[in-house]
Amino acid sequence: MATDRPDRVPPGRILLSWDPAPDSGMDVTAHLGLPGAEVLLATWPHLAGDWSRTVHPTVFEVMGLHSALTLATTVLELLTD
Secondary structure: OOOOOOOOOOOOOEEEEEEEOOOOOEEEEEEEEOOOOEEEEEEEEEEOOOOHHHHHHHHHHHHHHHHHHHHHHHHHHHHHO
16 A cells, blocks of 8 residues: 555545554455445455455455446436436
């Protein structure tokens, strides 16, 4: 995570951060930016080795869900205008 991190994660973006775990491995956290807030998406404590295989499915699914919701919102706005 960059030291010049913005106050909030921009809407539609996912911020992954990781810190060394006390025993071993990494503590990984994901935050999701929404239009009104930043929310904690998930935490994975004490991940060891190649932890991308654990984190990637969740991040991938949330990105797809966010895209689908954005598209649905846009279509509804166009239909109601």
